[in-house]
Amino acid sequence: MRRAIDLAARGLGHTSPNPVVGCVVLDERGEQAGEGWHRRAGGPHAEVEALRQAGDRARGGTAVVTLEPCNHTGRTGPCAQALLDAGIAHVVYAVADPTPTATGGAQTLRRAGVEVAGGVLAAEAAAGNEAWLTAARHRRPFVLWKYAASLDGRVAAADGTSRWITSAAARADVHRLRAQADAVIVGSGTARADDPHLGARVTGLTDTDVTQPLRVVVDSRASAVKPGARVLDGTAATLVAVAEDAEAGHLEGLVPLLRLPRAAHGPGLDITALLTALYARDVRSVLLEGGPTLAGAFLAANSVDKVVGYLAPVLLGAGPAALGGAGITTIDQALRLDVVDTRRLGPDLRVTAVPVRPEEN
Numbered sequence: 001m002r003r004a005i006d007l008a009a010r011g012l013g014h015t016s017p018n019p020v021v022g023c024v025v026l027d028e029r030g031e032q033a034g035e036g037w038h039r040r041a042g043g044p045h046a047e048v049e050a051l052r053q054a055g056d057r058a059r060g061g062t063a064v065v066t067l068e069p070c071n072h073t074g075r076t077g078p079c080a081q082a083l084l085d086a087g088i089a090h091v092v093y094a095v096a097d098p099t100p101t102a103t104g105g106a107q108t109l110r111r112a113g114v115e116v117a118g119g120v121l122a123a124e125a126a127a128g129n130e131a132w133l134t135a136a137r138h139r140r141p142f143v144l145w146k147y148a149a150s151l152d153g154r155v156a157a158a159d160g161t162s163r164w165i166t167s168a169a170a171r172a173d174v175h176r177l178r179a180q181a182d183a184v185i186v187g188s189g190t191a192r193a194d195d196p197h198l199g200a201r202v203t204g205l206t207d208t209d210v211t212q213p214l215r216v217v218v219d220s221r222a223s224a225v226k227p228g229a230r231v232l233d234g235t236a237a238t239l240v241a242v243a244e245d246a247e248a249g250h251l252e253g254l255v256p257l258l259r260l261p262r263a264a265h266g267p268g269l270d271i272t273a274l275l276t277a278l279y280a281r282d283v284r285s286v287l288l289e290g291g292p293t294l295a296g297a298f299l300a301a302n303s304v305d306k307v308v309g310y311l312a313p314v315l316l317g318a319g320p321a322a323l324g325g326a327g328i329t330t331i332d333q334a335l336r337l338d339v340v341d342t343r344r345l346g347p348d349l350r351v352t353a354v355p356v357r358p359e360e361n
């Protein structure tokens, strides 16, 4: 199963709206006969790839798969049936499929006489598929908020300059996160200050190996993104989210606009409406790159699932803090996080944490 989980991870960034899935097929004697992973939406499922590699050796064998084999015919046929056709005798899976259309694969297999065991290394496999599982549960994309700060918690100097607070190693890591995300989001303040490009360049991978994320700028008044902005180049698709009533004639024909309602309270657009609209466009994971004001709005809307902070051993003394507002006014309202990982990246420290949800307090 651990091998299947590693295989599944190779699909990160390429499979939405589908999950990442890995599969290992063992022959009757328990020797590895085939392996596969879901490489891209519309392509063969992991089980089908692994069965193809195993050929006749699959008969009487075992399929080890990170997600319950699907039971429905989408762009490809049901995996449960493919496993039966190949003569698989045992199926071991990690995580049950929560989607109403695809669930029931285990039952179909059991009814046909296959011995099925679920829940094996379930927590590890679920962590590898956290974006897709979160999106399936909330019907909005998984949101990973990333920031790069000085040790005194600032994301820009007093004059607004922020290039570069962190090292090349930390910035390369951000490109890896971009390549794994379906969309990258920034606010109009960041678009105005930095004219960011938001494309993914991953060390060791060619451009064809990287699926570029959709670039999204949240620019209610359509005042930050100007013709010639780097985010409008041809590297990747871009969406500019503007208010329903925004005057955006200068962007017509230049970039697709996403018209959204304004936030019920405070500035900008309705964050829930933004995420719902992205979900409808098959976006299952979002890398929120700030800045602090927009990140505060996402946190206030309870729409951040994970935080990655890159902390550089540098002091700025003045300039914006990593997070603006977020609706927190007193210590009792502080949003507590659990640190799930820490790592040195060159001179910097990467801290990964998840919010402790109220029911877990």
Ligand SMILES: NC(=O)c1ccc[n+]([C@@H]2O[C@H](COP(=O)([O-])OP(=O)(O)OC[C@H]3O[C@@H](n4cnc5c(N)ncnc54)[C@H](OP(=O)(O)O)[C@@H]3O)[C@@H](O)[C@H]2O)c1
Pocket: 146, 147, 148, 149, 154, 155, 156, 160, 161, 162, 165, 186, 187, 188, 189, 190, 191, 193, 194, 218, 219, 220, 221, 222, 223, 263, 267, 268, 269, 270, 271, 289, 290, 291, 292, 293, 294, 295, 297, 320, 324
């Ligand atoms: N080091 C880092 O990791 C990092 C990352 C990003 C940015 N930065 C720095 O942060 C600074 C920019 O940050 P910022 O806070 O000024 O800008 P921001 O968070 O990028 O953008 C804020 C703007 O987003 C728009 N917006 C749309 N919907 C919103 C909503 N629901 N709630 C709040 N705002 C919404 C608002 O403008 P409209 O109403 O006009 O749309 C708002 O003023 C720059 O200096 C940049 O270099 C640093």
